[in-house]
Amino acid sequence: MTPATWLAAGLATGLAAEKKSAAVTDWGARIGWLVGLALFVALVYWLMREGWKWRATLQGDLPELPGAPAEPGPAKLTMTGRYHGSTTAGQWLDRIVAHGLGTRSRVELTLTDAGLDVVRPGATDFFVPAASLREARLDKGIAGKVLTEGGLLVVTWEHGGRLLDSGFRSDRAAEHTEWVEAINSMIETNTTEGAER
Template sequence: MITELAQEQAKVTNWPGYIGWAVGILIVIGLVYWLMRQGWNWRRTLQSDIPELPPVPEDLGPVLLTATGRYHGTTTAGNWLDRVVAHGLGLRSLAELTLTERGLLARRPGAEDLWIPAEALTGARRDSGIAGKVVPSGLLIVTWTHHGTALDSGFRADHPDEHTAWVTAVEALVTPSTTKTTKTEEEAAS
């Protein structure tokens, strides 16, 4: 008797109900994706006052450091949940980072390359998160200004132990420009 029950199969008799539920779920999923897209476009419209990013120069200057990894996005400085999506800054992608004496270049396949001139860099740090991405072992956060707006860009190197060297190198690059600016302001005041 048990073997007879085990061999018996349930027949699907309510096909219209199953099809209706499947179509309903697909419509809900489609609606959620459409709303997410609308939110992204709305954010882009709100940030339309952010000027175009600086172009990548022909001569990058002497290379200080290179690394491969991922670009995780840009936020307004100090607010790691306020993602900046204007000019492709919100798109995650693979990245090849190059730090030179003239600035930081993030070559991003499938997205516009990001060039941050040395005079725009204001610092770097290790942190655990940026908009939509939390990594306990850490991210490299580079702080920079773009036409008066302070921004944080998050990167994760393929070898996260390199982040400390990057923080040191960016800080060394930022410190001399701060000293030069202070000396120039003092000379102008004299």
């Protein structure tokens, strides 16, 4: 062997000796972190659920929701879409959760002379009598749900001595204006008839 070959072989051996094996993963620590993270997420979820139950307890004075009458009359308007929740009127972040009013769901709305029938598959249905309707308007947000300007139909109604805002979004948002006009016209007619009596 020539000196150059010896030198090359020596360098290769020296370099190979200096290389260290890759660090072995500490599986115990990694599993510990994952378990800790899972427990933290479970704790946060439990606290959120308890907060929701506490809010329902605080709103326990709200009476049961009215059901639809047996004969509500012919439908003036119908709509399918989403129910986004109810809040204290004028306070779009003060969600009402009692009696299932805080549960978001699909919705089928029907407006009749008797009032507004709110059918929610998978959640509690309720009925807003015509005498309890106070206002309808277009808005952009309710209870943590923000949409484009006018993207939400908000109906203000009275229940148990409290004014509530309920937010709906139609599958066809162009219908919202027609609903606002029809509900406000119905409220005005009922108010006029009540004043004449």
